[in-house]
Amino acid sequence: xxxxxxxxxxxxxDLDKSFKLAIRSLLTTCSKEEFSNAFSSxxxxxxxxxxxxxxxxxxSLHENIEEEFESLCLETQVGAALDAVEQLVEEQNLDPLFSxxxxxxxxxxxxxxxxxxxxxxxxxxxxxVEEQNRPPPSTx
Numbered sequence: 682x683x684x685x686x687x688x689x690x691x692x693x694x695d696l697d698k699s700f701k702l703a704i705r706s707l708l709t710t711c712s713k714e715e716f717s718n719a720f721s722s723x724x725x726x727x728x729x730x731x732x733x734x735x736x737x738x739x740x741s742l743h744e745n746i747e748e749e750f751e752s753l754c755l756e757t758q759v760g761a762a763l764d765a766v767e768q769l770v771e772e773q774n775l776d777p778l779f780s781x782x783x784x785x786x787x788x789x790x791x792x793x794x795x796x797x798x799x800x801x802x803x804x805x806x807x808x809x810v811e812e813q814n815r816p817p818p819s820t821x
Contacts, residue, residue, distance in 0.1 A: 690760065690763055690764045690767050691767065692763040692764075692766060692767050693754075693759065693760045693763045693764075696754075696759070696763065697751075700747075700750055701747065704743060704746050704747070705743070708739055708742060708743055708746075713732060716728065716731070716732050716735065717732075
């Protein structure tokens with residue numbers, strides 16, 4: 682799938698598909714019968730003519746909305762932003778913290794041990810500084 686000479690990423694492709702599905706469901710034409718019931722005071726010939734016009738308007742509206750969406754995506758560089766997101770996701774999948782194989786409990790245990798060691802180190806530093814700041818015993 683290519684737009685303006687470059688391949689689009691899967692996230693942009695998914696966005697395009699989702700958008701098109703959304704507008705189709707919003708702009709789905711009603712059945713001929715429903716349309717005729719809505720204009721029951723008109724003759725059959727007039728209903729047919731109005732229904733054809735209605736279909737043309739809905740079709741044109743679909744095309745215009747899709748073109749405007751594509752134009753906005755190009756203008757605001759949505760593709761580049763989604764490519765960057767895709768790249769970040771791929772990089773995170775290489776990071777062991779984001780790997781499905783990483784045991785969260787192991788990571789939590791390692792983090793807890795590191796924090797306990799840090800607390801012990803800081804406590805000993807504090808004791809050493811307090812010791813150095815104590816006045817020497819007075820000899821009277």
